[in-house]
Amino acid sequence: MLGYSELKVALDKLRDHRMWNLFEDKTNAAIVISSQLLRCPLHKDEDLMANQYYYNSLGIGQKEILSIEASREEKFVAEFNRHAVEYGCRQVDTTVPSIECCKDIIEQIASQGIFESIQRMAGEQSSRAIEIANELKENGYYLMKGVISDIECEEILRDIERIARQEREGGYAYLYGNKQLSQRIYHLVMKSECANRLLKMDIVKAVADSYFTRQTNHDLYYLTSWHANILNSGAAAQKVHIDENVPEPIPEWPIRLNVNFILQDYTEQNGATHIYPGTNKLLMQPKHLADYKAIVLAASRGSIAFWTGKVWHNSGENRTSSPRFALLAGYCNSIMRELVAEEDNIKYAFKSNSIEKVDRELMPLLAAQHGLKDYRYD
DSSP states (O other), X not given: OOOHHHHHHHHHHHTSHHHHTTOSOHHHHHHHHHHHHHTSOOXXXXXXXXXXXXXXXXXXXXXXXXXXXXXXXXXXXXHHHHHHTTTTOOOOOTTSOHHHHHHHHHHHHHOHXXXXXXXXXXXXXXXXXXXXXXXXXXXXXXXXXXXXXXHHHHHHHHHHHHHHHHHHHHTOOEEESGGGOEEEEOOGGGTOHHHHGGGGOHHHHHHHHHHTOOSOSSOSEEEEEEEEEEEOTTOOOOOOBOSOOSSSSOOSSOOEEEEEEOOSOBOTTXXXXXXXXXXXXXXXXXXXXXXXXXXXXOBOTTOEEEEESSSEEEEOOOOSSSOEEEEEEEEEETHHHHHTTOXXXXXXXXXXXXXXXXXXXXXXXXXXXXXXXXXXOO
């Protein structure tokens, strides 16, 4: 049986922000651990401390903790297993009762070895992020394997399929390409909570921080695109392009970084991205393609691919009978917003005030419809 001291250590360590990242619902995690703590034989003074220190601070009572629902424990276990791979923890066996899974997780959290492992990983991630950023500036791309767990890949993939089907059936899906065989799901940040978790991964943030690093008091970058791209069977290959569409010569400083979260195996047959290594140094739009060699960014499920906005690339043709899903995040240097001297936050103004009050002739000037590819606007 878990001892009181172990449970207290587990709760204390959950206060470390990296430990907390194992769980999206942090209150639920605290309730599950507290329910174990209340079942321990406690001394009178320890029981009093536990009540004051844990339960009151969480805004929950002993009754709620003692009558904990099985769904809370199941959620606790599912969240831990989703992030175990990322944080170097061991996934628990879900074929045993959830209460046993919870005890296994709590023991891991209370373990000094796991805690030290996560702290060590934080340092390793920082060093690795610098290496990846350097590789991006050298070759224009980088592939990390085995970053996202199979459990999380499957959950997000099912959610993206649901949204894609809903938008098609609703008649407002954004379809494009030959015979409209490709579909994009824009504004994903408002549509899929499980997909949004990927944006909060420590390694992704560390790579973006390193790639866009500069001396400034402002934010380094912003998320400017977060969408799913679906290539259905027969979808044609894209035209080779770059994602920094500014006048040539393209500036040397980083403008855009693309992050592809790979939820299913990418192969040459199902349309994996083609990359032209080193073309990021040419600082120009693609031309004379025969003079340069492309590679196929084949990758296993759970990988993350990074490539810069300067490197030449395109998605391939899907020659299989199944759709190929891509989850794409685009990060842009905050310098771009500063260059246009955007002092007004127009989007916030539209939200705070009725858009009907705005002169229709001013709409294009305010970029009011920019990026609204999957929304009707009258």
